[in-house]
Amino acid sequence: MRKSRRVSQIIVYAILILGSVFCLLPLFWLVRSSMMSSMQIFEMPPKWIPSPFRFQNYTEALTTIDFLRFFRNTLTITASCLIGALISSSLGAYSYARLDWPGKKFFFGLLLASMMLPGAVTLIPTFIGWRLADLINTYVPLILPVWFGSAFDIFLLRQFYAGIPRDLDEAAYVDGAGPWTIFWRIIIPLSKPPLIVIGLFSFMNSWNDFMGPLVYLNEESKFTLALGLQMFQSLHSAQWHLLMAASTVVILPVIIVFFIGQRYFIEGITLTGMKG
Amino acid sequence: MKFSKFLAGIALPALLAVTVSLSGCSGSGGSAQSEGDSKEGGKGEEKVTLKFAFWGDTIEKKTVTDALKSFEQKTGIQVEPMHIPADYLTKLTTMVAGNVAPDLGYLSSGAALSWGKDGKLLNLAPLIEEDKEFKKEDYLDQVWYEIAPGNTIGMSTAVEGYGLMYNKDMLLEAGVELPPTQADKAWDWDTFIEYAKKLTLDDQGRNALDPNFNPNKIKQFGLQYDPYNMMAAVVSNGGNFLTEDGNGFGLAKPEAIDAIQKLADLMYVHHVSPTPLQTKSLPDMALQTKKVAMTVSGNWALQAFAEQDFNLGVGVLPKLMKSNTLLDGAPTVIFKSTKHPKEAWMLYKYMADPESVLPLIEGGLWMPLKKEWYTNPDLINKWASGNKAHPEGYTDAYMKQTIENGIRTPGFEVKNLDKINALVTPALDLVWTGKKSAEEALKEIEPKVQPLIEGYYGK
Amino acid sequence: MLHKRRIAVAGILxxxxxxxxxxxxxxxxxxxxxxxxxxxxxxxxxxxxxxxTNYKRLFDGTDPYFYNSLWVTFKYVILRVPLGLIVSFIAAFLLNMEFIRGKSVFRTIFYLPAIVPAVASSMIWIWLFSPDLGLFNSFLEALNLPTLNWLYSENTVVPSIVIMSLWGMGSTIIIFLAGLQGVPRSLYEAAIVDGAGAVRKFRHITIPMMTPIIFFNLIMGSIGAFQVFTEALIMTQGGPNNASLFYNYYIYRQAFQFGEMGQASAIAWILFIIILIVTAIFFRTSKTWVFYESEV
Known part of the structure; x- marks a missing residue:
């Protein structure tokens, strides 16, 4: 018995380590390319270790574009979206998951339907809307919609909220609590993992969003990092080594945020573990 | 921003779109510009601000931005540079649809011609006529984009010409004579193939002329010919994209088929050129790493090659029937919605002047628009000779060949080109992968292409 | 009932x-x-x-790409959706096993492919898939199997893109992981008391408790797969010979390369209806297999 458990544990580890190698490949590729010359990056079969290490790629990349300003701009947008996404989506999801009201099914259907039409054909109508509101070249079109909730987030949270036992609500209603109290005292504390997931996704989305800033921002002083990275590429040419160096710097915060964020998953277990 | 105003702003357009789309052809829709840019107008005297949209890497961006700044200083006209780092057409399309187009800027040739046809771009002909300082004849004849006679929407942002680039050391090692730089001495196709074979080596070091040559284990290719540039061979064989009268599908005519087949044969019969599959594993820098001895490319590649460390040589393209080359260059246009056509034209002229954007020309990325820069030795010295981006022979092989024998790419004048290409590209995929002959593939799509053919612009 | 009305008002608010x-x-x-x-x-x-008119030209064959791109997209969806669910669920399950040490590191690593920008990862894929020097073909050669042309052949381009996309499954894995945290431990403990083995625990506790999340990933995976776009844009531009001209790429091309916004809208709305139908079917069937604790 013991032995077979041992064996299966080793198999699991083997699978995970093999998977990790594959998953580390892109990052490793990115980092090694960020310290190579443009030419070395493309050598086939690939060289895995840069020789020589060109650390100057980093200084050159970060000074070629206005990195600090783009970083600040991206941070502003990302932070604003993050807060908005968490508040509005959890409110909406609570309603769809646990409260009954007339028209709920219809509006939930509408919510899902809103994700089913490719963005290419709604881009121009949306743009015209923001232009008539005179908000082109501001961050408002990038932030405000998030504050009214995103369909993906609401649907995701709804699935989680729906899994929380109903007896908890019933008991609270009996004690005279209202929906708000239940939401705030029971639902939110019990759904830390999904909320962290939503937070991470929201962070990632705004951090990497390229199309939104491209379409809505005109002045370079307002640009984001995702746009800045594009500056190393052009029709006929690309400064690959600089692009790789800049990309490495840009994803570093994402990795850190993710690493920190996912640790709270564990905390979730103990809380969800208490069952009504 | 008051919320009510915002609400009105976002709800109105939908209603507007509804009414507009239902009311059908109502008016020209050109008046929607009224409120947008007039914020600065209140101060009394009008201060002109132009928006200039462009693409390009960080090097191009710097030169263009500097040029715009110096224009500002010279004229007092404000210019807002709008550098669009990617998805240029998506951004421009959205701006045009939203009635917030820039005043002027780069544009891809397909969009320029179709928007010009629909009257969204300013006709420069009257401005040119009025302008006593500006002479159309000073600029290359091939660079003009015309919708119809008398309706000129602009000229190329820069001239781009094609030629042969090679690693000199590799040719010397193989004992191959260097490619000629003058049109009348251009290699004919057979000579070219023979040399290319000499330059193609398998893993045992045998070249492609050797009877024991193993085409499955090629280490070094004689030539890389990006199928994207296939029009160069087509025009050299006397063919073109459309027939001369503009009514027929030129690529399905014998001259073009022959040329395209010859290119495919480089890969599958002579084995001197990498197939698209093999190209995928070739690095961008194949010349320098000696994976490829010669390549067909536009002058813009010189900017990158100048940074690399190898003995670069240039020559004219090998000829099929006549020695010529392709000339390319997407246009810069002025949008009709501009409220300052005079000032926009001033900026247009300024940016077309090689002197304003000299670093890009000197760096190899662009070729100048003005004829004089191809003939006057003093001016030639400013860009085409004596610097790293322009190796020996450049003035003949690229500069002279482009101005004298440069044939415009289809992008300058073929109507409906994007849609025709959507059929042609997949068909040619089959040729380049060796699955079909050029004749089969092109004849097969001819009936589908025919209804899309609408002739030439400017005629 | 006052209670019910109060809830309804709150729900709407x-x-x-x-x-x-x-x-x-x-x-x-x-x-x-x-x-x-x-x-x-x-x-x-x-x-x-x-x-x-814009709809007619699609169905009567005037538009040469419509049926082709529908077919290509269906192929992708049929491969991608089930594979995506299975692979990411297994990954999440393994990553969540109690005895695993360094969970944080593993989780982060498995999420990395979703973070690295496409410019870098697409280069790796070009290398992995390279017919001459690529890792995949070297592997096949070592096993004495025939090599493939992967992205560059009409027959293998869609499966190749599926493989690529499976790699970036980090988000789905994370959602499953979050879901697994919500499976009450007490259930497992009770099962152990009843003498249930690992397989039975998995089948009778983990899977049922996870159905709401599986359902979510099924729906979102399908919606996403029908709108697959980036891979075609970066890696193949719809080629070779339109074999990866995915529906959404075709919409984008019609809208922004050809400037035919009216036509593009018609094409897009047909996709909308297809996705709507598929989703509706999933919702119908969900009543039989998705288990919400709150509805018991």
């Missing part, structure tokens, strides 16, 4: 911001594009009502 937002920012532009799909609209002209 809680949902109101999102209803308002979705209507304004998504549904309204969608309706506009629906209207545009009945017009001749090429960005630069005033839209002109032309009835069903």
């Amino acid at each position: 809680f949902a109101l911001p999102s209803i308002f937002g979705i209507m304004l920012f998504v549904i309204l532009p969608m309706l506009t594009s629906l209207l545009l799909s009945f017009t001749d609209y090429r960005i630069v002209n005033t839209p002109k009502f032309i009835g069903f």
Whole structure:
């Protein structure tokens, strides 16, 4: 018995380590390319270790574009979206998951339907809307919609909220609590993992969003990092080594945020573990 | 921003779109510009601000931005540079649809011609006529984009010409004579193939002329010919994209088929050129790493090659029937919605002047628009000779060949080109992968292409 | 009942911001594009009502790409959706096993492919898939198997893109992981008392408890797969010979390369209807297999 458990544990580890190698490949590729010359990056079969290490790629990349300003701009947008996404989506999801009201099914259907039409054909109508509101070249079109909730987030949270036992609500209603109290005292504390997931996704989305800033921002002083990275590429040419160096710097915060964020998953277990 | 105003702003357009789309052809829709840019107008005297949209890497961006700044200083006209780092057409399309187009800027040739046809771009002909300082004849004849006679929407942002680039050391090692730089001495196709074979080596070091040559284990290719540039061979064989009268599908005519087949044969019969599959594993820098001895490319590649460390040589393209080359260059246009056509034209002229954007020309990325820069030795010295981006022979092989024998790419004048290409590209995929002959593939799509053919612009 | 009314009012209030937002920012532009799909609209002209012409030209074969891109996209969806669910669920399950040490590190690593920008990862894929020097073909050669042309052959391009996309499954894995945290431990403990083995625990506790999340990933995976786009844009541009001309890429090309916004809208709305039907079917069947604790 013991032995077979041992064996299966080793198999699991083997699978995970093999998977990790594959998953580390892109990052490793990115980092090694960020310290190579443009030419070395493309050598086939690939060289895995840069020789020589060109650390100057980093200084050159970060000074070629206005990195600090783009970083600040991206941070502003990302932070604003993050807060908005968490508040509005959890409110909406609570309603769809646990409260009954007339028209709920219809509006939930509408919510899902809103994700089913490719963005290419709604881009121009949306743009015209923001232009008539005179908000082109501001961050408002990038932030405000998030504050009214995103369909993906609401649907995701709804699935989680729906899994929380109903007896908890019933008991609270009996004690005279209202929906708000239940939401705030029971639902939110019990759904830390999904909320962290939503937070991470929201962070990632705004951090990497390229199309939104491209379409809505005109002045370079307002640009984001995702746009800045594009500056190393052009029709006929690309400064690959600089692009790789800049990309490495840009994803570093994402990795850190993710690493920190996912640790709270564990905390979730103990809380969800208490069952009504 | 008051919320009510915002609400009105976002709800109105939908209603507007509804009414507009239902009311059908109502008016020209050109008046929607009224409120947008007039914020600065209140101060009394009008201060002109132009928006200039462009693409390009960080090097191009710097030169263009500097040029715009110096224009500002010279004229007092404000210019807002709008550098669009990617998805240029998506951004421009959205701006045009939203009635917030820039005043002027780069544009891809397909969009320029179709928007010009629909009257969204300013006709420069009257401005040119009025302008006593500006002479159309000073600029290359091939660079003009015309919708119809008398309706000129602009000229190329820069001239781009094609030629042969090679690693000199590799040719010397193989004992191959260097490619000629003058049109009348251009290699004919057979000579070219023979040399290319000499330059193609398998893993045992045998070249492609050797009877024991193993085409499955090629280490070094004689030539890389990006199928994207296939029009160069087509025009050299006397063919073109459309027939001369503009009514027929030129690529399905014998001259073009022959040329395209010859290119495919480089890969599958002579084995001197990498197939698209093999190209995928070739690095961008194949010349320098000696994976490829010669390549067909536009002058813009010189900017990158100048940074690399190898003995670069240039020559004219090998000829099929006549020695010529392709000339390319997407246009810069002025949008009709501009409220300052005079000032926009001033900026247009300024940016077309090689002197304003000299670093890009000197760096190899662009070729100048003005004829004089191809003939006057003093001016030639400013860009085409004596610097790293322009190796020996450049003035003949690229500069002279482009101005004298440069044939415009289809992008300058073929109507409906994007849609025709959507059929042609997949068909040619089959040729380049060796699955079909050029004749089969092109004849097969001819009936589908025919209804899309609408002739030439400017005629 | 006062109680019920109070809940209904609260429900509407809680949902109101999102209803308002979705209507304004998504549904309204969608309706506009629906209207545009009945017009001749090429960005630069005033839209002109032309009835069903944009739809007719798709079905009567005037448009040579429509059926092809539908077929290509269906192939992708059929491969990608089940594979995506299985692979990411297994990954999440393994990553969540109690005895695993360094969970944080493993989780982060498995999420990395979703973080690294496409410019870098696409280069790796070009290498992995390279017919001459690529890792995959070297592997096949070592096993004495015939090599493949992967992205560069009409037969293998779609499966190759599926493999690529499976790699970036980090988000789905994370959602499953979050879900696994919500499976009450008490259930497992009770099962152990009953003498249940690992397989039975997995089948009778983990899977049922996870059905709401599996359902979510099924729906979102399908919606996403039908709209697959980036891979085609970066890696293949729809080639070779239109074998990876995915539906959404075809819409994008029609809209922004050809400037045919009216036609593009019509094409897009057909996809909308297809996705709507598929989703509706999933919702219908969900009653038989998705288990919400709150509904018991």
